[in-house]
Amino acid sequence: MKEIxxxxxxxxxxxxxxEEPLVNQHIQQYLVYTDFKADQVKEKTNSxxxxxxxxxxxxxxxxxxxxxxxxxxDYNGWENSIHxxxxxxxGAASQLAFFDYQNHGLAQLSLQALxxxxxxxxxxxxxxxxxxxxxxxxxxxxxxxxxxxxxxVVNAEPDKGVAQFEYNFGM
Numbered sequence: 001m002k003e004i005x006x007x008x009x010x011x012x013x014x015x016x017x018x019e020e021p022l023v024n025q026h027i028q029q030y031l032v033y034t035d036f037k038a039d040q041v042k043e044k045t046n047s048x049x050x051x052x053x054x055x056x057x058x059x060x061x062x063x064x065x066x067x068x069x070x071x072x073x074d075y076n077g078w079e080n081s082i083h084x085x086x087x088x089x090x091g092a093a094s095q096l097a098f099f100d101y102q103n104h105g106l107a108q109l110s111l112q113a114l115x116x117x118x119x120x121x122x123x124x125x126x127x128x129x130x131x132x133x134x135x136x137x138x139x140x141x142x143x144x145x146x147x148x149x150x151x152x153v154v155n156a157e158p159d160k161g162v163a164q165f166e167y168n169f170g171m
Contacts, residue, residue, distance in 0.1 A: 009035050009037075010033050010034070010035055012031060012032075012033050015030065015031045015032070029052060029053055030050055030051065030052040030106070030109065031050070031051045031052075032048065032049070032050050032109055032110065032113045033048070033049050033051070034046060034047065034048045034049070034113070034117065035047055036048070036075065036117060038077075038121050042076065042077035042078045043074070043075065043076050043077065043078065044074070044075055045072065045073070045074050045075075045085070046072075046073055046074075046075055047070055047071065047072050047073070048070070048071040048073070048110045048113050048114055048117070049066070049067035049069065049070055049071075049110075050067060050068060050069035050070075050106040050107075050109050050110050051066065051067045051068065052068055052104075052106070068089065068106055069087075069088070069089045069106035069107055069109070069110050070086065070087075070088050070110075071084060071086070071087050071107070071110040071111065071113075071114055072084070072085045072086035072087075072088075073085060073114060073126075075121075075123075077121075079124075080122055080123050080124045080125070081123060081124060081125045081126070081127065082114065082118055082123050082125075082126045082127070083126070083127045083128070083129075084114070084126065084127070084128035084129075087107055087110070087111070087128070087142075089102045089106050089107050107145055108145060108148065108149060111145070111146070111149045112149055114126065115149065115150065115167065118167075118169070119169065123169065124168070124169055125166060125167065125168050125169070126151075126166070126167040127154075127164065127165065127166050127167075128146065128151065128164070128165040128166075129162070129163070129164050129165075130142055130143065130146070130161075130162060130163040130164070130165065131161060131162050138161075139158050139161050139163070140158070143156070143158075143163060146165045149167075150167055151165040151166060151167045152165065152166055152167070152168075153165060154166050
């Protein structure tokens with residue numbers, strides 16, 4: 001937390017300590033932070049990160065990874081739109097992490113934070129393209145996640161593992 005507050009490029013969006021665990025799991029502490037700043041730049045790529053200390057220390061008590069979930073998005077201030085380019089949660093199955101952080105609600109936290117950030121910056125629409133290489137079960141799980149936070153399906157081909165989603169603010 002001190003590092004995030006000391007880094008001018010990063011901004012803390014949400015934090016929780018000892019609340020109810022996410023998705024009935026063990027994660028009770030987390031930080032949601034971003035490198036997004038609404039400034040004169042009208043088109044840029046940014047991220048929202050979710051960090052949890054749970055299962056994130058090595059045997060000497062050092063932090064293993066700076067974040068467990070990253071939502072990468074393109075902001076277009078000219079069109080008041082955001083496009084999600086990557087939504088990745090570290091997982092042991094894909095050898096991206098020593099522990100599987102999937103299915104703990106971290107991606108949902110980052111999507112909810114993106115929606116709030118978009119509202120504050122008068123964004124009219126968020127779009128996302130889903131491409132799943134892990135079969136229909138993973139496709140269904142990711143599709144469910146987007147719908148759960150309020151996205152609608154614009155186009156989907158589950159057998160090919162692709163879909164397009166949209167979140168409109170009704171402005």
